[in-house]
Amino acid sequence: MAKLKQQSLQKRDAELANAKRQVEILSNGIFANGELPTFAKKIKEINKLPLRPKKLEILQINVGYMCNQVCEHCHVDAGPDRKEIMTWETMELALEVIKNTGAHTLDLTGGAPEMNPHFRRFVEEASKAGIKDFIVRSNLTIIRANKKYHDLPEFFKKHNVHVVSSMPHWTKGKTDKQRGEGVFDMSITALQQLNAIGYGMPDSGLRLDLVYNPNGAYLPGDQASMEKEFKHALMEDFGIQFHNLFAITNLPIARFLDYLIASENYEDYMYQLVEAYNPAAVENVMCTNTISISWDGYLFDCDFNQMLKLPVASKVKHLKDYNEDLLNDRNIVISQHCYGCTAGAGSSCQGTVTE
Amino acid sequence: MASNNYYDPADLRKFGEITEWSEELGTKFFDYYGKVFEEGALTAREKALIALAVAHTEQCPYCIDAYTKDTLQRGVTKEQMMEAIHVGAAIKSGATLVHGTMMMNKVNKLEM
Numbered sequence: 001m002a003k004l005k006q007q008s009l010q011k012r013d014a015e016l017a018n019a020k021r022q023v024e025i026l027s028n029g030i031f032a033n034g035e036l037p038t039f040a041k042k043i044k045e046i047n048k049l050p051l052r053p054k055k056l057e058i059l060q061i062n063v064g065y066m067c068n069q070v071c072e073h074c075h076v077d078a079g080p081d082r083k084e085i086m087t088w089e090t091m092e093l094a095l096e097v098i099k100n101t102g103a104h105t106l107d108l109t110g111g112a113p114e115m116n117p118h119f120r121r122f123v124e125e126a127s128k129a130g131i132k133d134f135i136v137r138s139n140l141t142i143i144r145a146n147k148k149y150h151d152l153p154e155f156f157k158k159h160n161v162h163v164v165s166s167m168p169h170w171t172k173g174k175t176d177k178q179r180g181e182g183v184f185d186m187s188i189t190a191l192q193q194l195n196a197i198g199y200g201m202p203d204s205g206l207r208l209d210l211v212y213n214p215n216g217a218y219l220p221g222d223q224a225s226m227e228k229e230f231k232h233a234l235m236e237d238f239g240i241q242f243h244n245l246f247a248i249t250n251l252p253i254a255r256f257l258d259y260l261i262a263s264e265n266y267e268d269y270m271y272q273l274v275e276a277y278n279p280a281a282v283e284n285v286m287c288t289n290t291i292s293i294s295w296d297g298y299l300f301d302c303d304f305n306q307m308l309k310l311p312v313a314s315k316v317k318h319l320k321d322y323n324e325d326l327l328n329d330r331n332i333v334i335s336q337h338c339y340g341c342t343a344g345a346g347s348s349c350q351g352t353v354t355e
Numbered sequence: 356m357a358s359n360n361y362y363d364p365a366d367l368r369k370f371g372e373i374t375e376w377s378e379e380l381g382t383k384f385f386d387y388y389g390k391v392f393e394e395g396a397l398t399a400r401e402k403a404l405i406a407l408a409v410a411h412t413e414q415c416p417y418c419i420d421a422y423t424k425d426t427l428q429r430g431v432t433k434e435q436m437m438e439a440i441h442v443g444a445a446i447k448s449g450a451t452l453v454h455g456t457m458m459m460n461k462v463n464k465l466e467m
């Protein structure tokens with residue numbers, strides 16, 4: 001296992017900082033020589049090509065790639081050195097869209113979304129739009145990273161934000177290996193802080209969900225049994241409670257792709273994904289009900305396509321031209337990374353996609 | 356398609372193909388196999404750990420490969436995995452040593 005890097009691929013000027021190169025890798029090799037079928041070929045078998053959106057339900061906004069952590073598996077290639085941050089002008093465009101959207105869920109992500117200097121103002125304004133479910137993806141350690149973030153739990157509570165946090169394992173060893181030294185202890189403190197004000201408690205309306213993703217080149221186990229393990233261990237060891245666990249598959253892009261290649265796991269991992277391909281999951285892949293918005297206001301089928309710089313195949317490409325009906329009438333842009341969304345029970349930002 | 360090794364990791368992926376040369380038995384085997392590993396009186400996780408230990412006592416590289424991955428997927432820690440293997444090793448060595456009583460019986464019978 002490679003050692004934890006302290007810088008993003010971009011900062012290191014690594015080959016895979018280049019999105020084009022990533023798409024190339026995903027299209028070449030075992031997929032070009034026919035050893036494995038392409039995703040397009042696979043979904044054609046079930047008449048799902050071209051892949052089309054259904055009703056829009058979720059607006060996922062990436063407010064910037066800056067993060068206090070540099071997790072080894074990060075598909076955003078986020079880190080303290082990333083300077084892509086959504087400006088207030090772009091946020092104003094986003095707010096206009098939020099006010100008029102038919103989507104019922106707003107999902108803020110990053111990087112660490114809280115590091116955007118306009119984050120609080122944006123949440124305040126957006127929460128007035130009456131969206132049913134307002135999610136912030138918080139990495140937990142940010143709450144402990146600096147004094148100015150210590151009151152985030154109260155801020156979230158005030159705006160009835162649904163907190164979704166990553167927690168790769170219920171043990172310190174596995175967590176710190178994936179996310180960095182000290183991450184486990186800080187996350188535990190943050191979770192206790194959230195519990196203390198009502199987040200994650202059994203009958204509480206303050207939603208606290210955790211995200212689990214595997215700590216290497218293997219797929220996540222069954223979501224329900226992982227949730228049981230997490231709940232048991234976190235309760236037993238730390239008295240911590242939460243609502244649901246989302247088991248998410250690592251998609252072969254950015255730092256995770258870099259890791260797969262460097263550790264000579266790439267081909268095996270792609271085999272695993274293709275072997276675990278579940279046609280039933282195609283129906284509900286995330287891009288069928290989500291639009292992803294980048295820090296600079298461009299529109300994508302999902303956060304993964306955003307990182308691969310594969311924009312929506314639509315006339316509407318940017319917030320300033322936003323038109324939901326027009327946008328929903330498009331073909332989704334796919335490549336081999338999409339196998340990550342259809343493996344096993346399927347995977348999305350809300351966890352598995354099949355019963 | 357002969358490889359130069361008795362064991363080839365790629366062969367694990369071909370396991371399902373054994374059915375092609377004897378469909379009925381192969382299918383019955385995989386049905387049985389799948390059923391065994393389902394959640395039952397034992398959790399699927401407990402079964403995976405047993406399988407990992409047995410994979411080692413059987414010294415089957417394919418099974419070790421498969422159940423190392425499988426237990427990782429189920430969130431098993433490496434400490435738990437190693438302990439499971441020690442259980443297998445203890446039974447293996449215990450099984451060897453306990454036969455020592457046979458040897459002792461025989462010696463006691465033969466010697467004056």
Ligand code: SF4
Binds near residue numbers: 071077
């Ligand atoms: S995985 Fe999340 S917490 Fe980790 S570096 Fe990426 S954005 Fe930050």
Ligand code: SF4
Binds near residue numbers: 304
């Ligand atoms: S990677 Fe994106 S485009 Fe591909 S299936 Fe998943 S959500 Fe859809």
